[in-house]
Amino acid sequence: PAAGRGLARAIEKLELRLHYQPIIRVRDRAIEGVEALVRWQHPEQGRLLPQQFLPDVARAGLLPELDRWVLEAACADFRGWTAELGDRAPRHLNVNISADTLVADGLETMVMEALDSAGLAPDRLRLELPESAELSVLTGAVSQLAAVRRHGVAIMLDDMGAGLSTLRHLSVLPVSGIKIDQLFVSGMLSNRNDHAVVRLLSDLGHNLGLAVTAEGVETAEHLAELRRLGVPHAQGFYTGRPQPPDRLFDTLQGTL
Numbered sequence: 001p002a003a004g005r006g007l008a009r010a011i012e013k014l015e016l017r018l019h020y021q022p023i024i025r026v027r028d029r030a031i032e033g034v035e036a037l038v039r040w041q042h043p044e045q046g047r048l049l050p051q052q053f054l055p056d057v058a059r060a061g062l063l064p065e066l067d068r069w070v071l072e073a074a075c076a077d078f079r080g081w082t083a084e085l086g087d088r089a090p091r092h093l094n095v096n097i098s099a100d101t102l103v104a105d106g107l108e109t110m111v112m113e114a115l116d117s118a119g120l121a122p123d124r125l126r127l128e129l130p131e132s133a134e135l136s137v138l139t140g141a142v143s144q145l146a147a148v149r150r151h152g153v154a155i156m157l158d159d160m161g162a163g164l165s166t167l168r169h170l171s172v173l174p175v176s177g178i179k180i181d182q183l184f185v186s187g188m189l190s191n192r193n194d195h196a197v198v199r200l201l202s203d204l205g206h207n208l209g210l211a212v213t214a215e216g217v218e219t220a221e222h223l224a225e226l227r228r229l230g231v232p233h234a235q236g237f238y239t240g241r242p243q244p245p246d247r248l249f250d251t252l253q254g255t256l
């Protein structure tokens, strides 16, 4: 399909771009990580967001190719920041992995090659598992995820509480952490149910020894409430917009 040829060309011609969104430690607001988010700088249509092109990429069967490009590019960017900033660089790089990539064989090779060629330690990388993946799909990938995790790479369940990300996922998958879906966080100050879900997931994560990040943190009031609930990490427009690598580097230097 046309979208497929377009994407193959986009990868070849370097039309894909990565933006990075800071993830902060709630306690002191230090930037503890960044999430890589892909954009397509289209020659005619301008900058496209993932929801505008990932469905076409999926239909063309090219998600594994896109995920590989993102992983390699993000590891290289992140390695640059650790080289410049040393132990003041963020601790973690979060990269999204699609269900198609998990179903295909070769996750361990793809991840270890990207880390090796960037010279990045595995414990700096966190893979985010898609909320859209059914458990049956992910179950087939358990051994691959476990293999990656044995190297020290963390596995995060994305958009927890929304879509298909369920409590059952936590029992079946070798998960290191959860990201609380942004809908609950943005609603928690006005909606008791949303607030209860944030508290539930926070307590659950704590009891299971999981890393917990709240998404969709848009105001100082959100951050204060997360602090009260004991949620350790936060991500959202309040902690920083997704931004191009050069601007993220300025942001990181500004926090020194």
Ligand code: G
Pocket (backbone or CB within 6 Å): 036, 037, 038, 049, 050, 051, 067, 070, 096, 097, 098, 130, 242
């Ligand atoms: O870019 P935006 O901030 O609009 O991201 C929306 C969603 O698109 C993310 O939550 C994630 O699920 C998906 N996404 C963004 N970047 C990537 C990527 O590099 N790879 C994959 N597989 N999904 C991504």
Ligand code: G
Pocket (backbone or CB within 6 Å): 021, 037, 096, 158, 159, 182, 215, 216, 217, 218, 235, 236, 237, 238, 242
């Ligand atoms: O699927 P994933 O959770 O990785 O999605 C991240 C998406 O959420 C990106 O599209 C990003 O631009 C968006 N996003 C990040 N922070 C906020 C926020 O505080 N509020 C809202 N509404 N969207 C956000």
Ligand code: NA
Pocket (backbone or CB within 6 Å): 035, 096, 128, 158
């Ligand atoms: Na994500």
